[in-house]
């Protein structure tokens with residue numbers, strides 16, 4: 480057995496082998512350069528904005544799409560366009576990027592958190608009903624890490640209680656539940672196209688809906704509350720409060736170019752994930768992700784579960800995880816951490832300051848006392864403690880890198896005594 484790199488042995492993944500996301504091509508460069516040549520840099524009627532909206536709507540299979548300058552702005556539009564506002568409650572999973580809940584707060588509505596279902600890391604449909612009150616207007620499932628939430632039971636609860644369903648698909652372009660792509664099932668949905676996302680434009684977002692009225696409202700919100708009718712003079716009349724959520728034509732052009740490769744890139748992610756999960760099934764100490772039978776994930780992240788008991792190690796999970804992460808990092812294998820606590824445990828919910836003076840919680844329109852306790856979400860806490868994220872399971876990396884990863888896993892997990900020694904050293 481080779482010495483672990485953390486103890487001076489040779490590393491498994493050579494320095495410089497891991498490549499960053501997204502893969503960039505001459506096609507991308509040409510698309511952006513063509514914007515310079517066109518001299519049209521922005522505007523909701525700009526050619527790349529209009530074409531991107533049409534192409535993404537077609538790719539997804541929805542009636543309407545609006546390009547925005549972030550996933551958060553798309554989500555805010557997804558909330559506000561359904562008429563959700565001051566004092567309304569929206570049900571959100573406790574495990575997500577907190578932007579999901581911020582999109583609710585941005586419109587003076589109140590996030591109410593629900594734990595995740597074991598196994599899929601998405602909202603637990605069975606836990607939703609207990610959180611519904613007479614103020615609840617919507618459920619906001621997040622399709623996290625490329626995994627679709629279990630939409631059948633979510634839609635059932637929503638129908639039963641006459642609630643809207645808003646999707647956060649920022650991490651899940653192309654993920655499916657029961658054969659349907661996320662973003663086509665919900666009333667409205669937001670996607671992010673920031674640098675790391677399956678569809679990347681550096682920064683940006685996409686709002687989608689099949690609802691004509693939500694589309695009209697979202698169009699106004701995106702641009703100052705004004706209505707801009709293509710081919711007509713601008714009216715310069717605001718019909719209500721809106722934001723400046725337009726995107727730049729460089730970004731739109733780049734996003735269109737990346738969209739042409741989205742399916743191919745998602746397929747590579749799936750191939751890598753299938754290989755890693757099959758290999759990890761035979762490597763005691765670490766496991767790949769479980770996929771519920773009705774879901775088709777697109778592996779925005781490849782998550783790994785830590786299982787010290789499989790190696791016969793009677794050590795605290797946190798210490799085992801830290802030692803294995805350190806040993807693998809020395810081998811050139813990145814296993815990072817994402818969220819540290821459930822979203823409701825974050826300071827913004829503990830301090831309840833929101834956008835100042837305690838609003839929106841203490842503004843007169845809510846008039847109800849809500850408390851956020853991080854400990855109320857045991858599945859979220861368990862998930863965060865047990866898992867980490869394997870870096871670079873995406874193109875332009877190739878199967879060569881995945882094979883090196885597996886070699887590194889076998890090398891480190893094959894030496895439980897060395898892991899114990901590292902745990903002792905780390906104190």
Ligand SMILES: Cc1ncc(COP(=O)(O)O)c(C=O)c1O
Pocket residue numbers: 549550551552575576578579621623647649650671672673683684
């Ligand atoms: C689950 C989730 N929701 C919302 C967002 C917000 O997207 P953006 O950063 O484009 O505003 C992100 C990404 O950062 C995310 O991962």
